[in-house]
Amino acid sequence: MATEAASPQTAEYVLYTGTVRWIILIAVMLGTLMQVIDTSIVNVAIPQMMGNLGATLDQIGWVSTGYIIANVIVLPLTGWLSSTFGRKRYLAASMIIFTVASFMCGTANSLTSLIIYRILQGAGGAALLSTAQATMMEIFPPRQLGTVQAIYGIGIMVGPTVGPTLGGWITDNYSWPWIFFINVPIGIVATILTLKYVHDSPHKRARAGVDFIGIGFLAIGLGSLQTVLEKGNREDWFQSDLISWLAFFAVAGLIAFVIWELRTPHPAVNLHILRDRTFTAGSVIATVVGFGLYGGIFILPVYLQQIRQYSAQQSGWIIFPGAMATAIVMPIIGRLVGRFSPRRLTALGVIAFVVSMYMLTHLTLDTGPDQLFWPLVIRGAAMGFLFVPLTLATLISLSPRNMADGTGLFNLFRQLGGSAGIAFLSTFVARRADMHRATLVEYINAYNPVALQRLHDIQAGLMAKGFAAPVAKQQALMIVDRMVQAQAMVMSFSDAFLVIGVVFLFTLPLLLFFKKGRIEAMSGGAGPD
Numbered sequence: 194m195a196t197e198a199a200s201p202q203t204a205e206y207v208l209y210t211g212t213v214r215w216i217i218l219i220a221v222m223l224g225t226l227m228q229v230i231d232t233s234i235v236n237v238a239i240p241q242m243m244g245n246l247g248a249t250l251d252q253i254g255w256v257s258t259g260y261i262i263a264n265v266i267v268l269p270l271t272g273w274l275s276s277t278f279g280r281k282r283y284l285a286a287s288m289i290i291f292t293v294a295s296f297m298c299g300t301a302n303s304l305t306s307l308i309i310y311r312i313l314q315g316a317g318g319a320a321l322l323s324t325a326q327a328t329m330m331e332i333f334p335p336r337q338l339g340t341v342q343a344i345y346g347i348g349i350m351v352g353p354t355v356g357p358t359l360g361g362w363i364t365d366n367y368s369w370p371w372i373f374f375i376n377v378p379i380g381i382v383a384t385i386l387t388l389k390y391v392h393d394s395p396h397k398r399a400r401a402g403v404d405f406i407g408i409g410f411l412a413i414g415l416g417s418l419q420t421v422l423e424k425g426n427r428e429d430w431f432q433s434d435l436i437s438w439l440a441f442f443a444v445a446g447l448i449a450f451v452i453w454e455l456r457t458p459h460p461a462v463n464l465h466i467l468r469d470r471t472f473t474a475g476s477v478i479a480t481v482v483g484f485g486l487y488g489g490i491f492i493l494p495v496y497l498q499q500i501r502q503y504s505a506q507q508s509g510w511i512i513f514p515g516a517m518a519t520a521i522v523m524p525i526i527g528r529l530v531g532r533f534s535p536r537r538l539t540a541l542g543v544i545a546f547v548v549s550m551y552m553l554t555h556l557t558l559d560t561g562p563d564q565l566f567w568p569l570v571i572r573g574a575a576m577g578f579l580f581v582p583l584t585l586a587t588l589i590s591l592s593p594r595n596m597a598d599g600t601g602l603f604n605l606f607r608q609l610g611g612s613a614g615i616a617f618l619s620t621f622v623a624r625r626a627d628m629h630r631a632t633l634v635e636y637i638n639a640y641n642p643v644a645l646q647r648l649h650d651i652q653a654g655l656m657a658k659g660f661a662a663p664v665a666k667q668q669a670l671m672i673v674d675r676m677v678q679a680q681a682m683v684m685s686f687s688d689a690f691l692v693i694g695v696v697f698l699f700t701l702p703l704l705l706f707f708k709k710g711r712i713e714a715m716s717g718g719a720g721p722d
Contacts (some may be wrong), residue, residue: 205331205395213390214332218341220386221325222348224288227376228318229352232261234360238369248304258423259308261612263315266415268605269462270408271323272598279393284324285384290317292380299370323601330588330596331394336531338585343527346580351516353490358509365506404461407453414446422616463598466591474706475587476603480610481700482579485546485693488614492622496686500558500679511562515573522577535582536707542578543697545571550694554687558679586707618689625685633677648673
């Protein structure tokens with residue numbers, strides 16, 4: 194059991210028994226799973242919510258957007274909040290806020306109240322990511338960090354994939370409030386375990402006063418940026434005055450935030466840790482991982498549902514083997530990370546991910562579960578290779594007093610990468626589809642005998658079913674138009690997976706900034722203060 198009076202110079206893990214460490218791991222894992230799954234679980238319940246609450250698609254979108262914006266704003270502040278209120282109280286309070294907000298979401302009878310409770314959920318969920326991860330890094334000895342981060346990472350990586358599947362099952366068999374109610378018993382157990390076994394870090398940084406100006410700039414900058422990423426594609430980006438103004442506030446707010454935080458003596462976010470080249474390089478790679486993970490999870494179901502006409506639940510089960518591959522590989526990598534250099538394992542993960550993206554560039558109108566199985570399994574395994582060594586190599590060089598700040602920024606970069614991935618790829622797919630359609634249409638003309646024969650065959654088939662010749666001709670043209678549109682969409686999805694692969698490939702040089710050697714040799718770094 195830890196003691197509050199431990200010396201700041203003492204490694205915190207010696208203050209806990211082995212049993213207590215694993216109980217705390219269970220507690221924070223439960224919290225993390227709730228937080229990550231709730232990021233995506235509501236998406237499949239949106240049609241039911243719209244009907245029950247009388248909301249439009251644009252209005253109901255704030256149920257997801259409000260949650261993510263609150264989460265992103267609070268994430269970089271988790272280090273300061275943990276130091277100000279104490280790790281135990283802050284983590285437990287966040288679990289209570291998340292649990293109560295979940296219950297209130299399930300009982301909400303208006304769109305406004307649901308959005309308010311989702312914002313509270315997102316704010317409470319930030320600690321369930323970063324403070325929980327910082328706690329794991331501090332209370333376990335270096336030799337166990339690989340295994341611990343592997344177990345913890347299952348929630349981070351598998352949650353976004355399982356969320357839509359679980360949400361679809363709950364919505365189909367019960368009703369949408371139950372996607373929130375299931376958090377309540379889990380949150381109660383996690384809170385009790387946290388209050389009983391977690392203690393404040395002996396390495397916490399004492400901070401005087403509250404940096405209201407820095408927090409204000411951060412809220413304006415990140416809140417505006419996240420809204421741009423969430424709403425930009427729907428509003429046609431900078432054709433909208435709203436998006437243009439939000440982009441201005443995002444840039445101005447973040448620039449002002451960085452300048453202020455670097456100059457104020459008591460910053461809310463310790464940006465000086467970015468001087469650690471390993472941490473900075475790892476954070477950039479984490480941004481790309483978020484781009485590929487969340488972006489890929491976004492566009493693949495769209496392909497399955499729009500092109501292949503699968504239901505949301507069927508799409509979830511097709512993607513499920515990839516999530517299982519991640520869950521299986523994670524513990525294996527957790528053991529290997531103590532024997533091999535993290536940057537080599539991360540490089541293998543990047544290469545495997547690129548291979549899976551290349552395999553997904555061969556999509557057709559007939560690609561089904563059998564053809565998608567191995568690309569998705571390889572992608573899932575690659576994520577297992579990426580998360581554990583990347584997380585450890587990025588964070589372990591930081592001093593214990595900087596760990597809370599580091600995990601907050603690290604998770605922020607991954608979250609922003611995911612939002613950027615979804616925003617970019619949704620726009621990219623739509624515009625590439627228009628481009629491919631324009632190219633394909635050029636071949637549908639009176640001088641192309643193949644196109645003319647295809648039109649003639651379709652028209653003849655319709656006439657054989659009783660359609661009059663003029664109607665059959667018009668219907669044949671509409672059928673060919675839909676075929677061209679579908680083919681253009683498939684080509685655009687293939688292009689999107691190619692882009693993801695290329696972006697991942699460009700992260701390989703960043704691994705040169707990682708320290709050499711195994712995790713044990715890298716631990717205990719002083720890091721910049």
